[in-house]
Amino acid sequence: MTPGLAFRERMAGYISVVARTDTDFDAAASRGRSANRTIDTDLTIEFSDLDQLLDTPQTPGRISGSLFCPFLSDSPLTITWGEFVLLVPDPSQVDTENMRYRIHARAVDGSRYVFEGKKEIRNGPAHRAWKETTTLFTTISEFSAGNLECSTFRGILRISVADLRRMVTSIEVRRARSMSDELRLRSRFLLTFLGSLWPFFAGSLDEGERFAPSPSDTPSLPVVAGVHPEATRWCDPDGTWHDQPVPSACSRLIRYRGGDKGPVILAAGFAMSATSFALGTGGPSLVQFLLDRHFDVWLFDYRAGIELPSAWSQCTIDEIAQIDWPRAVAEVTRVTGSPDVQAIGHCVGSVSLLMTLLHGTTGIRSAICAQFTVLPVTSALNRSKASLRIGSLLADLGVVRMSPDTVRRPADVALDLALRPIPMPHGERCGSAACRWINAIFGLTHVHGQLDDAAHRKIAELFGVANVRALRHLVLMLQEGRVVDSNGLDRYLPNVGRLGLPIHFLSGTRNYIFHPEGTERTMNWLRDAFGPIESERFTVNYLEGYGHLDAIIGKNAAADVFPDIAAHLDSHPRTATELLAAPGA
Numbered sequence: 001m002t003p004g005l006a007f008r009e010r011m012a013g014y015i016s017v018v019a020r021t022d023t024d025f026d027a028a029a030s031r032g033r034s035a036n037r038t039i040d041t042d043l044t045i046e047f048s049d050l051d052q053l054l055d056t057p058q059t060p061g062r063i064s065g066s067l068f069c070p071f072l073s074d075s076p077l078t079i080t081w082g083e084f085v086l087l088v089p090d091p092s093q094v095d096t097e098n099m100r101y102r103i104h105a106r107a108v109d110g111s112r113y114v115f116e117g118k119k120e121i122r123n124g125p126a127h128r129a130w131k132e133t134t135t136l137f138t139t140i141s142e143f144s145a146g147n148l149e150c151s152t153f154r155g156i157l158r159i160s161v162a163d164l165r166r167m168v169t170s171i172e173v174r175r176a177r178s179m180s181d182e183l184r185l186r187s188r189f190l191l192t193f194l195g196s197l198w199p200f201f202a203g204s205l206d207e208g209e210r211f212a213p214s215p216s217d218t219p220s221l222p223v224v225a226g227v228h229p230e231a232t233r234w235c236d237p238d239g240t241w242h243d244q245p246v247p248s249a250c251s252r253l254i255r256y257r258g259g260d261k262g263p264v265i266l267a268a269g270f271a272m273s274a275t276s277f278a279l280g281t282g283g284p285s286l287v288q289f290l291l292d293r294h295f296d297v298w299l300f301d302y303r304a305g306i307e308l309p310s311a312w313s314q315c316t317i318d319e320i321a322q323i324d325w326p327r328a329v330a331e332v333t334r335v336t337g338s339p340d341v342q343a344i345g346h347c348v349g350s351v352s353l354l355m356t357l358l359h360g361t362t363g364i365r366s367a368i369c370a371q372f373t374v375l376p377v378t379s380a381l382n383r384s385k386a387s388l389r390i391g392s393l394l395a396d397l398g399v400v401r402m403s404p405d406t407v408r409r410p411a412d413v414a415l416d417l418a419l420r421p422i423p424m425p426h427g428e429r430c431g432s433a434a435c436r437w438i439n440a441i442f443g444l445t446h447v448h449g450q451l452d453d454a455a456h457r458k459i460a461e462l463f464g465v466a467n468v469r470a471l472r473h474l475v476l477m478l479q480e481g482r483v484v485d486s487n488g489l490d491r492y493l494p495n496v497g498r499l500g501l502p503i504h505f506l507s508g509t510r511n512y513i514f515h516p517e518g519t520e521r522t523m524n525w526l527r528d529a530f531g532p533i534e535s536e537r538f539t540v541n542y543l544e545g546y547g548h549l550d551a552i553i554g555k556n557a558a559a560d561v562f563p564d565i566a567a568h569l570d571s572h573p574r575t576a577t578e579l580l581a582a583p584g585a
Contacts, residue, residue, distance in 0.1 A: 001175045003185055005053065006046040008065075008170040010163045011136055015039050015071070015155030025137045028154040037071040039138070039157060043101075045084045050173065050185055054192050057087040067105050067115060072140075072153075077105035077113060087121070087196050092555065094448050094456035095123035095200070095430045101136070114141045117157070121200050123431040129201045134159040199431065222278040224256055225288045231255045233331060235324075241331050250310035251324050252301040253331060256287055259294020262365075262574040263332050263341045267300045267325075267349030269549065270442075270474070271466035273307045274299035274349075276553065279458060283558030286565070293566050296336060300328045302352065306464030314469040316486035317348065317477075321355035329363045340365040342569050346552060347372045347514075348474070355483060357499055358492040366572040368565055370506040371548050374483040374493060375525060377518035381423060382443050382478055425512050434460035441466065443513035443548075450550035450557075458553075496529040502537045504568040506561070508546035516542055539568070 014032030022028070032038075047053045047061040063082025082103040090096040103115035117136040122128075140153040159167070171189070176182035221229050234242045235251035242249075253265075254274065266286070268274045277299060278287040290297050302324040303310040332341050340363045345353035350369040357364065358374075419436040428435075428448050438445050438459070448456065473486045485491045503526075507519035519540060527535040541564050543551050551561050 001177075002048070003050045003176050003181075004046065004048045004174040005050045005185070005189060006044060006170075006172050006174060007167055009043045009045060009159070009167050010041065011043075011157040011159050012038065012040045013136070013138070013155055013157035015069070015138060015140060015153045018152055018154045020152050022154070025154055025156050029156040032155045037069075037155075039067065039069040039071075039140075039155065041065070041067050041157065043079075043082070043084075046174075050189065053086065054188060057192075057196055058085055060085050063101065063103055067103070069140075072113065072142075073107035073109070073111065075108045077107050080104045080106050086193070089453060090120070091453050093120075093122075094451055094453050095432070096453070097121045097196075097200075099133075099136075112143045114143065115139075116141075121197065123200050124429075125203065126201045129197060133197070134164065221254060222275055222287075224278050224280075224285060224291060227256055227258070227288075227291055229254045230257045231335075233335075235327055235331070239323075239327055241327075247309055249308050250303040251327060252299075252305060252308055253328060254299040254301075255335075256291055256297040256299070258291035258297055260574075261293070261295045261569070262338055263296040263298055263336050264290060264569060265298045265300045265328060265332060265341050265343045267302060267343070267345045267353060268305070269347030269349060269445075270304055270470065271306060271311075271463050272347075273305055273462070273464075274301045275307070276462050279455065279462070279553050283556070284562075286552060286557075286562055289558060289562040289566065290569075293570075295569065298328075298332050298341075300349075302328075302349075304348070304467065304470055311465050311467070314467045316470060316473045317352055317355065318473070318485050320348070320352040321361075322359050325352060325356035326361045329361060333363055338574070339363070342366050342368075342572065344368040344370070344565065346370040347548065351376075351477075351483060354499070354503075355492055357501070358483075358495045360495070360498060364501065366502040366504075366568065368504045368506065368568055370551065371508065371511055371519075372514050373505065373507075373519050373522035375481065375518055375521040376478060377481070377515045377521065378478045379443055379512055379515065382513065428512075430456070432456065432459065434463065438463060441471075445513065445547065445549040446554075447508075447510050447545065447547040447550050450546055450554040452555040455550075455553050455555065462549075462553075493525075496526070499526065500530070500534070500537075502568070502572050503539075504564075505538070505540040506543060506551060506564070507540065508543045508548055508551055510545060511548045513548050 014029045015037055016028045016031040016035065018028050043063050043065040045061050045063055047059065049059070053059045061084045063079060063084050065079055066076040067079065068076045085100040087097045088100060090098050098121065099119040101115065101117040105113045105115060115138065117138045119133060119136055121132050136157040138155050138157055142151040171186055173182040173185045176185060221232065231243070233253040234244070234246050234249040236242065236246050236248050237250055266274055266277045268276050278285045280288065284292065287297050287299070301308055302320045303315050304320065305311060329341055333339065343353055343364050345367070347370070351372040351374065353367055354369055354374050357367070416433045416436060419440045422436070422440050424439055425444055428444055430448060435444065476486070476488055477483055480488065483492045505519050505523065507516040509516055523538060523540055526538045543561060546554065546561070551557055
């Protein structure tokens, strides 16, 4: 006789007819209120195995009872089948779990309806707990006899204070062995439920649990859609490439061979690994997308790459542009036999790509530069940090490198608490310690709404050690509003004539670090330098609703961003002569 649990729940609200693609529940409920299209529910929710529910909150319960909606039927709708899930992670939204309801109901005249509802539990301040646990976003679909959807209704139902009190008092433990056992199980259920809400609304009281696990010291190379990396090359400080890891490695190339369209080099942002391009989220990763279109993909980690020994040393962006990029291009062309490559740079990978071209590096046929350009415009928060010369202050204090907290020591918890007051962009605050660290050091790298939960949980693993000397160089460029060398000298922009190749820029319209105005300034600078005809080789795509990193790892990036990248690469193909010169490369 396994103990079970049951309770009764009443909710009331308003619904209205909507288009199937209209997901504005608030507007639908407002229209329903104006038209007095009410809906009331009287539900009994039962779990047959209480122990299983306590161990696994995703265990479904059975719903019985009735729905009363005069707009749909003069008589109450009878529930013929119903399922309730107490808490289940929402894979499409970060830091979110749902209470889910799904009900099949039938009217007296035989009409059938599917009732779907969810309460969205998000990370936030404690005062939101009441609203989120008592607000049900509701969709009702009407079906014809042929089981084809005819009409869709949406709205919002809520639980009143009186109904909540009645629901709590209605909690019944069935098949308990004794009265004391019933009291114990009821208390355990309530405590377990409240405990499941604790991480969402406890704020700083739950600080110690907000640290992601430390990434592996020796992460394995990703396998992309069954494709293993064909080769990995490491470069030592003398410029010699090796096919085995070397303790002094300051660059790395990882090859995924996809076809005969020629080599494409991908360089990631600062304090990251190029393997971030292989992170698949809602769709294929960028690496997989390019492999499927027959490109020869090379992931390039420059000396600040977090999986290289050199990441723990000091460097400047000059060294990345003047040493690492030329070596990488030369090695890829040597191995493949191709006279040139195409290159994609994101963030520091982008600005260092532009800097290496301005420095005089050759062998790059076309380029895609995402987010960080040579005339950057940054956020007010970053301008404030730059004016305070935080990089110099850290250096004066003896701090030579920084990395995100991945442990729960008291000092780390205290540091994370200290980061909480730093302003986050509106609507972007979450429970992740890694997001607070990233926001404090670089600025927030993503729009949370563009990530699924899996990608958000991976954020902490994508970032690692950041050396302060490189940070100071980056801050100097933000202060100047243009690319300069590490001494502040204007050694790059006067060489604008060296950018005479097709360059495609990508810029998120909600980029919190590098505003799209910086890309616009760069485009105008190039047009002024090259004139109206030659400047046609420079193109730009402003990615609506995207921020910075989410344009690479976002849940919809494969549909919204990657086709644009592939289109630029395809528009500058290898010539027939090149293909014949290296048929087996």
